[in-house]
Amino acid sequence: MRDFFEYSRGIPLPVPRKRVTLFCGHYGSGKSTVALGWTELLRRKYPGDRTALADLDIVNPYFRTRDSEELIRSMGAELITSEYASTNVDLPAMPQSAYRITEDRELRVVIDVGGDDRGALALGRYSPALLCEGDFDMLAVVNSFRPLTSTAADAAEVLREISGACGLPVTGIVNCANLGSETTADDVLRGLEVARETADIFGVPVVFTAARPEVCRELLGRVPAGHPLLPLEYTISHGGVANGG
């Protein structure tokens, strides 16, 4: 895999604002991949700080951050995930170490929230502590190429369900418009419009656009000046085989 500094050269990166960043959204929108990219960004920006990626998706047992465990460790980050992730135990269980998200305030945390309101429900257990501390961003990942969230109104409906279930307000939108490996810069720009409309509904900004490094480079000069781009070098697949061709 290529080095972060190599593939992100010349790309205006987003600036993390808070200790805890939660990524939520409809399942399949790209949350887990964005969370991985964000974790890498944190590690590069704050190499002296401890960083953890917490997989709180208790619903889908198939595509788990656990599959990316080695990658996360190679970044120098910790993984907080269910003891049963990636096993045959089809049990929605929270990780024991999830307490650290709110209790260890020296820890920078990235949270991968479950893919719908059921998935987000368990997060509600930690919402009061997060709200009291007031040092979090709840970023909603939107992919306009997902059929159930292809319009701003549909995306907003799903996000309201998630936000309502976990009790945390959406503070920003991430444009992750993608068609998997076939994504072009034009696709991402079309998705940016939907992300903007969605952001307007919530009265929050589009915080950044996430795409493959090559696509990010093509987007330079085509997105408004100062719109941050998060290059994503990873693909998440099942056992490394399913999406291989």
Add this chain to the structure above:
Amino acid sequence: MAQKVLMKGNEAIAEAAISCGCRHYFGYPITPQTEIAAYMAKRMPKIGGTFLQAESEIAAINMVIGAASAGVRVMTSSSSPGISLKGEGISYMAGCDLPALIVNVQRGGPGLGGIQPSQSDYFQATRGGGHGDYHLLVLAPASVQEMAALTVRGFDLADKYRIPCMLLADGTMGQMMEPVLLEESTGEKTEKPWALTGTGMKRKHNIINSLSLTPDELERWNLDRYRRYAEIEKNEVAYEEYLCDDADVVTVGFGISARVAKNAVKAARAEGIKAGMFRPITLWPFPKEALLARAATAREFISVELSMGQMIEDVELAIKCTRPVTLCSRVGGMIPSPAEVLAAIRAADARIKGGI
């Protein structure tokens, strides 16, 4: 939806079913196919359709029998243990000649097994599973696009031949995400004069039943049904061949196994080994003649499966045991890597070149 969208295989099945006129879904959640039910739960109420989570798989398949009897397009979906539960109802559907789509997104077994992908329900799908002399028309998709296309095809064929049709996928096919182009309502319309739609006092009432009171009548029903099966075997066989024309070693696989095999064949060709891939798209009817034709030039066959060796029997039967057939498989939710299949291809090639 004329533009490409990014979908899970499970979602593609659901949307494709809706696109070709399915307005009735009855099911019960089980990993790894729950997204089909979840998607239907969201979409059906918006288009005036019926989504119903039944109290069990057995209840769901019996609701399918009811809806199919009324002549509407109807589907159910489950994963391996749930399909076993539906077995009785499936046999009844075959006996009543009722068309419907039954989706099996397979997981490891036997028993409760595991939630990871498997292809070990091949015998169950192609040999029966329920009791009696019958076949399901079994379609095996190998991409998200094909999950959608074969869903529509499955409904069309079920209606055309009055036969329950099974879409046999696996956990990877259900869960993987790929870009997919969804065609607008491509389903064929088949008249269903046999359906229970009310006589309006204008015709004799229809009867749908699998119970016969006399043996000669039951024999006639069976013979009639097998004449239709013969038509299906003649008209509906589907398969894909990849680099088979000059291949010494032909890998045979369906679904995810075919994709792994294809990658291995590419790697083998790069090494100068004449390898090919043969992918049955209809598992029943199995592409017997096409595979037998390949046996005229191919020297060895490798059956690539996520099972202890089930389809391999159909490969051997198809080629009438004229060539050696070896098995390359993983089970329990494991998937053979392209490297493992490549190793099997190399071994076969070495035997051929060594004149063994």
